[in-house]
Amino acid sequence: MGLMVLQxxxxxxxxxxxxxxxxGSVV
Structure with missing residues (x-):
């Protein structure tokens, strides 16, 4: 569960x- 949330x-x-x-590159 924790790993899924972290991902x-x-x-x-x-x-x-x-x-x-x-x-940022366009503007």
Missing amino acids: VVVAEALVIGAVGLFV
Whole structure:
């Protein structure tokens, strides 16, 4: 259970970071 939650948090952090870098490079 804990590992699943941790994986979801890490995945969301990676997605948010990727989107942030993409938006930052475009703008």
